[in-house]
Amino acid sequence: xxxxxxxxxxxxxxxxxxxxxxxxxxxxxxxxxxxxxxxxxxxxxxxxxxxxxxxxxxxxxxxxxxxxxxxxxxxxxxxxxxxxxxxxxxxxxxxxxxxxxxxxxxxxxxxxxxxxxxxxxxxxxxxxxxxxxxxxxxxxxxxxxxxxxxxxxxxxxxxxxxxxxxxxxxxxxxxxxxxxxxxxxxxxxxxxxxxxxxxxxxxxxxxxxxxxxxxxxxxxxxxxxxxxxxxxxxxxxxxxxxxxxxxxxxxxxxxxxxxxxxxxxxxxxxxxxxxxxxxxxxxxxxxxxxxxxxxxxxxxxxxxxxxxxxxxxxxxxxxxxxxxxxxxxxxxxxxxxxxxxxxxxxxxxxxxxxxxxxxxxxxxxxxxxxxxxxxxxxxxxxxxxxxxxxxxxxxxxxxxxxxxxxxxxxxxxxxxxxxxxxxxxxxxxxxxxxxxxxxxxxxxxxxxxxxxxxxxxxxxxxxxxxxxxxxxxxxxxxx
Amino acid sequence: xxxxxxxxxxxxxxxxxxxxxxxxxxxxxxxxxxxxxxxxxxxxxxxxxxxxxxxxxxxxxxxxxxxxxxxxxxxxxxxxxxxxxxxxxxxxxxxxxxxxxxxxxxxxxxxxxxxxxxxxxxxxxxxxxxxxxxxxxxxxxxxxxxxxxxxxxxxxxxxxxxxxxxxxxxxxxxxxxxxxxxxxxxxxxxxxxxxxxxxxxxxxxxxxxxxxxxxxxxxxxxxxxxxxxxxxxxxxxxxxxxxxxxxxxxxxxxxxxxxxxxxxxxxxxxxxx
Numbered sequence: 001x002x003x004x005x006x007x008x009x010x011x012x013x014x015x016x017x018x019x020x021x022x023x024x025x026x027x028x029x030x031x032x033x034x035x036x037x038x039x040x041x042x043x044x045x046x047x048x049x050x051x052x053x054x055x056x057x058x059x060x061x062x063x064x065x066x067x068x069x070x071x072x073x074x075x076x077x078x079x080x081x082x083x084x085x086x087x088x089x090x091x092x093x094x095x096x097x098x099x100x101x102x103x104x105x106x107x108x109x110x111x112x113x114x115x116x117x118x119x120x121x122x123x124x125x126x127x128x129x130x131x132x133x134x135x136x137x138x139x140x141x142x143x144x145x146x147x148x149x150x151x152x153x154x155x156x157x158x159x160x161x162x163x164x165x166x167x168x169x170x171x172x173x174x175x176x177x178x179x180x181x182x183x184x185x186x187x188x189x190x191x192x193x194x195x196x197x198x199x200x201x202x203x204x205x206x207x208x209x210x211x212x213x214x215x216x217x218x219x220x221x222x223x224x225x226x227x228x229x230x231x232x233x234x235x236x237x238x239x240x241x242x243x244x245x246x247x248x249x250x251x252x253x254x255x256x257x258x259x260x261x262x263x264x265x266x267x268x269x270x271x272x273x274x275x276x277x278x279x280x281x282x283x284x285x286x287x288x289x290x291x292x293x294x295x296x297x298x299x300x301x302x303x304x305x306x307x308x309x310x311x312x313x314x315x316x317x318x319x320x321x322x323x324x325x326x327x328x329x330x331x332x333x334x335x336x337x338x339x340x341x342x343x344x345x346x347x348x349x350x351x352x353x354x355x356x357x358x359x360x361x362x363x364x365x366x367x368x369x370x371x372x373x374x375x376x377x378x379x380x381x382x383x384x385x386x387x388x389x390x391x392x393x394x395x396x397x398x399x400x401x402x403x404x405x406x407x408x409x410x411x412x413x414x415x416x417x418x419x420x421x422x423x424x425x426x427x428x429x430x431x432x433x434x435x436x437x438x439x440x441x442x443x444x445x446x447x448x449x450x451x452x453x454x455x456x457x458x459x460x461x462x463x464x465x466x467x468x469x470x471x472x473x474x475x476x477x478x479x
Numbered sequence: 480x481x482x483x484x485x486x487x488x489x490x491x492x493x494x495x496x497x498x499x500x501x502x503x504x505x506x507x508x509x510x511x512x513x514x515x516x517x518x519x520x521x522x523x524x525x526x527x528x529x530x531x532x533x534x535x536x537x538x539x540x541x542x543x544x545x546x547x548x549x550x551x552x553x554x555x556x557x558x559x560x561x562x563x564x565x566x567x568x569x570x571x572x573x574x575x576x577x578x579x580x581x582x583x584x585x586x587x588x589x590x591x592x593x594x595x596x597x598x599x600x601x602x603x604x605x606x607x608x609x610x611x612x613x614x615x616x617x618x619x620x621x622x623x624x625x626x627x628x629x630x631x632x633x634x635x636x637x638x639x640x641x642x643x644x645x646x647x648x649x650x651x652x653x654x655x656x657x658x659x660x661x662x663x664x665x666x667x668x669x670x671x672x673x674x675x676x677x678x679x680x681x682x683x684x685x686x687x688x689x690x691x692x693x694x695x696x697x698x699x700x701x702x703x704x705x706x707x708x709x710x711x712x713x714x715x716x717x718x719x720x721x722x723x724x725x726x727x728x729x730x731x732x733x734x735x736x737x738x739x740x741x742x743x744x745x746x747x748x749x750x751x752x
Contacts, residue, residue: 096742099710099747101710109746171735171739172735173735174732174735180752
């Protein structure tokens with residue numbers, strides 16, 4: 001978050017020997033679905049294709065959307081879900097979830113898809129050896145929107161989240177509506193109070209409460225917990241998370257019931273082990289076949305989220321949990337113990353005084369790679385990194401694409417996939433990029449490091465090893 | 480016939496009944512169960528408990544006692560006062576409260592009492608209750624009057640199936656033109672909903688079976704054809720099979736196929752929950 005005015009974009013660090021080398025796809029802001037190689041070379045652009053997110057399928061296909069509903073009337077409603085081939089042909093499309101007639105707009109069917117979808121064959125939408133998403137058949141799970149009034153939550157118009165399953169031919173087979181399970185989420189009375197008065201009202205369409213704001217949805221897939229007989233983790237069950245409520249939850253595909261959850265509160269055991277998860281994204285179970293399989297991986301944004309008691313940082317009780325740095329957590333869903341994490345401390349930053357250098361208060365993602373590395377999109381700053389299990393930064397890329405309308409280079413989510421998924425082009429050369437010593441890195445015209453005149457003052461003593469700043473940090477002398 | 484009325488302080492429905500009885504010169508004993516009539520009502524309640532309906536919000540008032548019969552709720556009582564039991568097909572118990580009345584319909588095969596029913600509707604309407612009325616396509620002439628006179632605030636059109644199956648499903652014959660006329664009128668009514676029932680019906684050969692998605696499509700197409708519009712509040716409702724039939728109720732997931740089947744003709748089709 002403390003970016004200088006001038007800094008490089010593209011790949012800035014690359015260690016080919018330690019990376020899981022492949023292509024990375026992400027939605028370049030206001031441009032399209034972009035595939036880059038490890039050196040930042042742009043292997044493919046599906047121009048104009050929206051991506052919330054984009055996912056590449058083996059064979060050179062990409063899934064995305066042809067457009068977004070007018071933001072005057074809807075919020076994050078993508079109008080369809082399409083599968084596009086290498087040459088840009090739409091080979092599959094779904095939009096018949098709701099018929100929308102917005103004033104001044106063409107009446108049309110819309111999928112109202114947002115944030116996530118999963119094609120049969122792969123539970124999480126990213127590369128898992130032996131679990132390839134189908135490209136010419138199969139069902140698709142879609143995270144959607146529906147407007148409704150649920151007086152049990154609030155008298156306001158709600159922008160509710162739904163999850164629905166469609167066949168290859170577009171028949172809807174299954175649907176889950178979030179507000180119908182409100183009582184399963186365990187809100188305290190103060191949260192219910194503020195939720196009823198302000199369910200995260202957004203101005204579009206005359207006002208609608210985006211009360212839960214689910215931002216990821218994936219299947220559990222086969223996993224050891226279910227093998228051991230725990231039905232909560234049935235492979236068909238679905239894990240999702242609600243950004244506004246700080247809840248990560250699993251629903252039974254069979255009954256629709258919430259069968260496992262963490263949050264919305266983290267001040268009592270067992271959630272206390274996790275620290276307070278805030279405004280999280282991309283919570284999913286690491287699929288079978290990848291290191292850490294069966295654990296929950298999540299980008300815990302920090303920022304502002306939750307409903308509850310008022311305090312000076314939240315005068316009404318909305319977004320009443322705050323933190324100005326991010327964490328990536330991998331935790332055991334049974335014990336809720338953290339088994340791996342990347343926080344500012346593991347990233348080598350002084351905590352908390354420099355922690356906001358690892359911080360994206362919205363969007364972002366984390367993908368477990370087959371070699372145990374983790375691909376992380378620190379989304380608000382357009383930074384995608386790959387770190388090893390022992391937290392070494394082995395790849396870093398900064399998106400060079402800033403939006404003209406929304407002036408950020410944000411990356412909602414990024415996915416790494418193997419070179420062979422795109423057979424249409426030759427695999428690229430992999431050229432190491434060693435980290436530049438920034439203490440000597442200068443712009444043209446800038447003076448080099450080092451004083452032109454130097455004198456040492458007699459009687460001075462060495463600088464303290466403990467910082468003892470105005471605020472306490474992890475460098476303070478513990479004695 | 481002697482009348483005893485049990486009412487409650489501040490009860491709007493009780494006032495409507497009292498007003499009707501006063502207007503028609505009917506003599507009655509009034510006991511306010513929240514005031515002086517509390518003990519009398521408690522005794523009456525203990526004696527007649529099985530015959531007194533208790534809803535989610537408690538006992539519905541007013542209650543009329545003739546010495547033989549107990550009538551409860553403004554709709555049932557006005558119907559009885561107007562025509563004893565002759566309006567029983569038109570007026571049932573209301574399950575709505577807070578200013579609304581339901582249980583009113585124009586399903587009757589014998590419409591000789593239609594004018595009396597309209598008179599009751601007018602009385603209720605002029606005394607401030609909001610009216611929910613149901614129709615299934617029969618008696619379009621009554622529906623026309625009701626809509627013209629603005630006697631309904633929410634119309635539920637219970638569409639039993641496609642026109643060609645209506646007689647099989649309902650047991651009464653209904654001309655397609657009559658059904659189309661009623662559908663057309665429904666679209667002009669405030670707060671209307673068209674509700675397609677997915678029920679188990681007799682089949683010519685073999686076991687009874689549910690209306691199929693294809694037949695649901697035909698029903699949705701009929702609505703479009705009758706009204707010239709694809710955009711009606713159109714709902715699909717599952718009807719549990721009769722207990723004597725050994726047929727499993729359709730699971731919730733089965734209705735998505737019906738919704739998909741109806742949407743080419745009724746784009747706003749939704750599953751009624």
